[in-house]
Structure formats: structure tokens, C-alpha cells
Amino acid sequence: MTNLLWPYYAAPADLATIEAIPLAERGLPATTYDVLHRAATTWPERPALSVLPDATGWQEPATRTFGQLLDDVNRVANLLHHLGVGRRDAVGLLAPNCAELITALLAAQTAGIAAPINPGLAAEQVGQLLRRSGARALVVAGPELDAASWEAGERLAREGAVDTLLVLQPTGATGPAPALPQIDGVTLGYLAELAADQPSAQLLAPAPQASDLAAIFRTGGTTGTPKLAAHTHANEVTDAWMIAAITLLDTESVIFAALPLFHVNALVVTLLAPLLRGQHVVWAGPLGYREPALHAHFWRIVAHYRVASMSAVPTVYAALAQVPVDADISSMRFAMVGASALPPAVREAFEDHTGIPLVEGYGLTEATCASARSFPDTPRPGSVGQRLPYQHAKAVRMDADGTWHDLAPDEIGVLVISGPTVFPGYVVGHDHHGPMLDGHGTLRDSWLDTGDLARVDEDGFIHLTGRAKDLIIRGGHNIDPVTIEDALLAHPAVTAAAAVGRPDHRSGEVPVAYVVLAPGTPATGDDLAQWAAGQVAERAAAPKAVHILDALPVTDVGKPYKLALRADATRRALADDLAHLPVTVEATVQNGSITVTVRTPGDIDENAVRKSLDNYSIPWRLIRNTP
Incomplete structure (x- = not known):
């Protein structure tokens, strides 16, 4: 008998068989709350989350079962409803990862719309994002968890930017919590204390529907002003199912999570997808992968919890490739990597060092999270993966008048995506019905313009070749920066490279490059410019200069930031x-x-x-x- 919810999906050839059955017939839960409720009903006593207080406390996690997690989410969702949060009201979340933040995020999506915010932003930027999201309630880290977030939240409350502050404590906190101030006109208190008396067995307000907005995420784009992308519950559930559907992991598999919950990868890949499969997730402490001590303990954590998979950005794997493997890590089936291009040298170093295959993926916030994934047993070099089931991808040529022309397989053009994970639009304002949405030119007839240059082969594998906005235009001649970057990365001293256009009053732009060198290598910028000139296929692409940096700039979610x-x-x-x-x-x-x-x-x-x-x-x- 065919398992409609969990088809066999282990290799590229399985895609056609999966899509032979319409998605609507597969019986997916309708909302993220339904995902949680299903998990709590199916596996009430199974551990759902083990959240570490920090890396040194990796053997002392705060663990909750799926049943306990549902109870906690019900309490907080009922509290939000009691405080006036409605279905189309946003709830800001400003805190580093902790046990209570996971509860608050799921509850915010249940009662209203979750609006996670990077706690590393300045108070002014936090205020701007709260105003754009329409949030009047803010879940914020308390002074013990993150002093900077607390100071920003308190300041915004005193300025009238929000009228509710729900304060989080550190994972595993013991003893009396610090006293909180009173602010006129503001409901303020510790989240756990305020929610303690709320019912846990059921919701007091109607549960969300599939078409309701679940979350608003700040985009992690590399160019332009960051926007707030809206996701429906259906967007998030279907994308999480596409990720969870891989047959190589089952309900007994343990997942490691350390990316910040203000990023969609943490929510979709390491929270919702495991909830769908009934998988236990081990969460790192507030600093996540940025905690230096985590690397020192990492392989022992993998062995202790029998971790089967993880998700991180390339820089994490580059660092782990230098950490001695001091434990039995045979439980790890594969590790997922995304957010930015995976340098071949990083893949080789990590896989040679650990024996763990890296599985590359591709996605963007406007398509919820993931749109393509690779397979550990059938690698496709140079590709970020095959399109996920029920998503469709193609390359198009865009004329100056805005006309799109479909390109044949393996022709390079702008990558566009369609399917059930494409977002409904950006938040551009509010009225009495809630957020107002607009695609801002990225949506056309249900297709999303990703802004990436790519070719898509016959099997649906996506091969990225650059960002459309990153093209260097020299005297009217288009230069793909990837050709320069690949040439420089072929030099044994170069570990990272980025090429951009430098203004030139004769040619409009000329290419220049920025590189990071391996420690102890003596190469100079002039040496590397000469090297690249001999490697690129056309003279126009030879960089006029190569500048050496300690690190290339990235966005707050780890993507290359070429605008800088x-x-x-x-x-x-x-x-x-x-x-x-x-x-x-x-x-x-x-x-x-x-x-x-x-x-x-x-x-x-x-x-x-x-x-x-x-x-x-x-x-x-x-x-x-x-x-």
C-alpha cells in the first residue's frame, strides 16, 4: 500500500513518481498548529526538544515531549489571545534561541502572526521592523538571557512602540528572576509566569486556517532594502513536508539545530520538518554556532545524542573541518548546507575530515525556505540540488520591456520558481483587516523572480551562476562575476573570493575582486590579479585589482554581502x-x-x-x- 504522506524519496529518479499523486491527496496537516497537534497526539511521550543552556552544559538540556510542547504552546497562545492578539495581528519576537522562544514562536503563529527579529539589530532598526509588521506585542529576551535585547525592548516600550512586553528567561534558569520595571500603559511580565494559569488542553480562540498568515520574516537578500516577506501556514507546512519527506531519515533520527530562529531555515528545516516526522531535535544554546565552546564539544554532542543530521552555513563546516573528531560520529548520515555558495575546498575538507557527506540546498525567504536539495548518495557536482516535489523551476530571459522568454534546459537565465511555497507578497502596510501585501515586481502569474542567474537541467537540477544584480557591465559587455571568482579560487592561497564592479568613467564599470587567503600564504594582490588574468576566458573579465581581506562581508544570515x-x-x-x-x-x-x-x-x-x-x-x- 502506498504511504501517501511519506512516499519513497531517496534519489532524483523518485521525483516523477512522487508528483504522479497530487499534493492535495497526500493528507498534509493544514497549519503549523496542526503539525504540532498531530505530533503530540501521535507521539505524546516521545522527546521533541532538548535545548542546551550553552555548549558547556551539553549534558544538561531542558527536554520536553511532544505532548508537553503542545501544552506549553496552548498556554502561550491563550495568553496572547487574552492580551488581545487576533488572527491578523503580528507578535514581535526579539531574543536569541532558548527553550521559551521555540514555544513563543509556535504560539505566535497559532494566535496571530509571528514576526521574528534579529536580536543583533540596533533598537532603531527593531522599532522600524515592528512598525512595518504592525506588532504591538513583543516577546523579548530578559536581562539574564540577552541584556542588549532587553534594553532595546524596554526602550521601545517606554517610547510607546509596543504596549506588551513578554519576557523570556534563559533555558534551565533556576532561582528568582530579576525584578522587572513598571512602565505606564504597558503590560509587562515574564512569559512563563503570565501563561501559567492559562488552559493547556485546548485553544480559547479558533485555530488558524491554511490560508492565514503564519509569519513575517525579514528577507536576507544581498541587495536593496530588506523587506518583510509574509508566509502562510500552507507555505510553511508544505515546505517543511518537502524537506521531511527524505527517506534517509526516519522518526528515530535526531536532528541538531543551532541556526537562529529569526531565520526561516531554523523554523522550517530544524523545527517544523522534525515535528512532522516525530524527530527529536537537539538545540544549541543562545549563541548557536557562534559560541566558540560549541566547536570544542561538537563531536561529543553528536555521539551523545546520536545526531543523524544537522543544518548550517558553509563557514560552520569550514570551522568544524579543523576540529579533531574525538568521538564516535557514525550516527551522522549527512549534513545540510545552504544560505550561500559552498566552496569546493570547504566540502572536500569537511568530508575528508569527518566522512560525513554534505548535502547542498537552495532556497530564499520569498519561497518560504527551501526549493532544491541534493542527495548524499547521488551527488551532482556544480549543482545546488534538484527542485523539491511540487515546486517548479526554470530559467528565463527578461527583455527590457519586462517580457519573459522561457529558456531551454541548460541555458543560463534568471531563475524563476512556482509552486505551493511561493509567498503571497511583502508587507507594505496595514488596514483594519491586517497586513497589506504586494509582490513588488517579484511575482508574475504565480512565478517568483529569484534574482539569481542559473541553468536548470533536464532532471530539474539547478546550477547557479550568479546574481542577476551582481553582473558587472563593462562598456556594455556583461561579465559574470562567478568567472572571476572561480579563477581566483583555483589559486592555492585563496579560500574565498568575490568580484564586483568598480565605477570607471570610461567603461562604466571594471571588475575588481576581494579575496581571503589561507593562513601563512605569501600571495599579494598583484600576484592574484596576474593569476586571474591568465585564468579567465576573456580579457574584459580580468580584474583590475585584487584586494586582500581578513573575511568577506556577509549579511546577518550568512549570505555574501556584495553591496558592501x-x-x-x-x-x-x-x-x-x-x-x-x-x-x-x-x-x-x-x-x-x-x-x-x-x-x-x-x-x-x-x-x-x-x-x-x-x-x-x-x-x-x-x-x-x-x-
Whole structure:
């Protein structure tokens, strides 16, 4: 008999068989609350979560069963309902990972709309995101858990940005909690204490529906102003099911999680997908993979909990490849990697060191989370994976008038995706019905423009070739930065590379590159520029300069941040043009664009400065320094 919910899915050839049955017939839960309720009913006594207080306390987790987790979520969801949170009201969540944050996130999606926020942001940015999401209630880390988050939350409450503060304690906290201040007009208290008297057996308000909004996530894009992408419950459940459907893991498999819950990967891959399969998840402490002590204990954690899989970004695997394996890690079937391109050297180092295959994936917040995945037993070099079941991917050519033309398999174009995980739009405002959504030009006839350049082969495997917005246009000639980056990565001293366009008043742009070197290597920027010139297929792509950095900039979710590099390249270009004048040049990123500031002494002839600046189509301003 065919298992409708869990088909056999272990290799690329299984995709066609899976899709022969319509998704609607597979019996997926309708909402994330239904996912949790099903798990608690099916496996009430099985451990669902073991949350570590920190890396050194890895043998002293706070563990809850699926039944206990449902009880906790019901209490918090009922508290939110009691405090006035309705189905289309957002609840902000500002805290590093901890046991209570997992409960609060699921409860916020049950009572209203969860709006997780990176606790590393400044209070001003947090306030902006809360206003854009429409959240008036904020779940926030208490002073023991994260002092900076607490200070931001308290400040926003005093400024009137929110009228409810629900405070989280550290995982496994004992003893009396610190006293909290009173703020006029603000409901404020520890979440666990306020929720303790709420019913745990059932919800007091109607449960959500599949089409209801479940969450609002700040996009982790590499260009432009970050937006708030809305997800429906159906988006999240179907994407989690697509990930959980892999046959290589079963209900006995243990998953390790350490990515922050303000990122969709943590929610979909390491929370909802395991809930669907009844899998036990071991969560790292508040700092996640950023906690230095975690690496020292990591392999013993894998052995102790018999971890079968994990999810992380390439930099984590690069670090773990240097950590001696001091335990039996034979339980680990494979490790998932995404968020940014996986350098071949990182894959080789990690797999050679551990024997654990890395399974690459691809996704974006606007498609909920994951849209493609690889297979450990059937690797496809150069690909980020095969499209997931019931999602569709193709490359298109986009004309200047906006017309799309489908490209044949293996032709390079802009990657577009359709299917049940494509989001309904960005939050652009609010009315009495709740958030107002707009696709902002990324959606067309149910297809999502990813902004990535790629080719899609006959088997549905996606081969990324760059970002459409990252193209370097030299005298009208398009240069794919990946060709330069690949050339530099072939040099034995280079461990990371990124190429961007540097403004040039003759050619519009010329390519330059930024690299990170392996420790102790003597290569210079001039050496590497000469090397790349000999490796790239066309002279126009030879970088004019190569700059050596300690690390390439990334976004707060670990994606390469080329806009920062373009700003640096812009600063260098204008500083060179103005080198004959006693000025200083700054280039900053503002609202997704680069702005140049030139500071001049009081007695300089500003016309000489303007003459150089007018050669560039870049916003700039002059500031005259006064004695």
C-alpha cells in the first residue's frame, strides 16, 4: 500500500513518481498548529526538544515531549489571545534561541502572526521592523538571557512602540528572576509566569486556517532594502513536508539545530520538518554556532545524542573541518548546507575530515525556505540540488520591456520558481483587516523572480551562476562575476573570493575582486590579479585589482554581502581620481544604494572636486570642513 504522506524519496529518479499523486491527496496537516497537534497526539511521550543552556552544559538540556510542547504552546497562545492578539495581528519576537522562544514562536503563529527579529539589530532598526509588521506585542529576551535585547525592548516600550512586553528567561534558569520595571500603559511580565494559569488542553480562540498568515520574516537578500516577506501556514507546512519527506531519515533520527530562529531555515528545516516526522531535535544554546565552546564539544554532542543530521552555513563546516573528531560520529548520515555558495575546498575538507557527506540546498525567504536539495548518495557536482516535489523551476530571459522568454534546459537565465511555497507578497502596510501585501515586481502569474542567474537541467537540477544584480557591465559587455571568482579560487592561497564592479568613467564599470587567503600564504594582490588574468576566458573579465581581506562581508544570515564590497570599490575609485586634492572620500550603503561623501578643507576650490565627481553616476555630497 502506498504511504501517501511519506512516499519513497531517496534519489532524483523518485521525483516523477512522487508528483504522479497530487499534493492535495497526500493528507498534509493544514497549519503549523496542526503539525504540532498531530505530533503530540501521535507521539505524546516521545522527546521533541532538548535545548542546551550553552555548549558547556551539553549534558544538561531542558527536554520536553511532544505532548508537553503542545501544552506549553496552548498556554502561550491563550495568553496572547487574552492580551488581545487576533488572527491578523503580528507578535514581535526579539531574543536569541532558548527553550521559551521555540514555544513563543509556535504560539505566535497559532494566535496571530509571528514576526521574528534579529536580536543583533540596533533598537532603531527593531522599532522600524515592528512598525512595518504592525506588532504591538513583543516577546523579548530578559536581562539574564540577552541584556542588549532587553534594553532595546524596554526602550521601545517606554517610547510607546509596543504596549506588551513578554519576557523570556534563559533555558534551565533556576532561582528568582530579576525584578522587572513598571512602565505606564504597558503590560509587562515574564512569559512563563503570565501563561501559567492559562488552559493547556485546548485553544480559547479558533485555530488558524491554511490560508492565514503564519509569519513575517525579514528577507536576507544581498541587495536593496530588506523587506518583510509574509508566509502562510500552507507555505510553511508544505515546505517543511518537502524537506521531511527524505527517506534517509526516519522518526528515530535526531536532528541538531543551532541556526537562529529569526531565520526561516531554523523554523522550517530544524523545527517544523522534525515535528512532522516525530524527530527529536537537539538545540544549541543562545549563541548557536557562534559560541566558540560549541566547536570544542561538537563531536561529543553528536555521539551523545546520536545526531543523524544537522543544518548550517558553509563557514560552520569550514570551522568544524579543523576540529579533531574525538568521538564516535557514525550516527551522522549527512549534513545540510545552504544560505550561500559552498566552496569546493570547504566540502572536500569537511568530508575528508569527518566522512560525513554534505548535502547542498537552495532556497530564499520569498519561497518560504527551501526549493532544491541534493542527495548524499547521488551527488551532482556544480549543482545546488534538484527542485523539491511540487515546486517548479526554470530559467528565463527578461527583455527590457519586462517580457519573459522561457529558456531551454541548460541555458543560463534568471531563475524563476512556482509552486505551493511561493509567498503571497511583502508587507507594505496595514488596514483594519491586517497586513497589506504586494509582490513588488517579484511575482508574475504565480512565478517568483529569484534574482539569481542559473541553468536548470533536464532532471530539474539547478546550477547557479550568479546574481542577476551582481553582473558587472563593462562598456556594455556583461561579465559574470562567478568567472572571476572561480579563477581566483583555483589559486592555492585563496579560500574565498568575490568580484564586483568598480565605477570607471570610461567603461562604466571594471571588475575588481576581494579575496581571503589561507593562513601563512605569501600571495599579494598583484600576484592574484596576474593569476586571474591568465585564468579567465576573456580579457574584459580580468580584474583590475585584487584586494586582500581578513573575511568577506556577509549579511546577518550568512549570505555574501556584495553591496558592501561595491561601496568599498566605489570609495577606492573616487579616492584615486581625487588623489591630487586634499580630500577624504567615504562611501556608505543607504537604503540599498551607495552614497559618496567627500570631505574638503575650507579653502579648497570645490569646482575641481565636482569636475571629477561628475564623471560618475553615483549620488554624492560635499562637506566642507570648517577650522
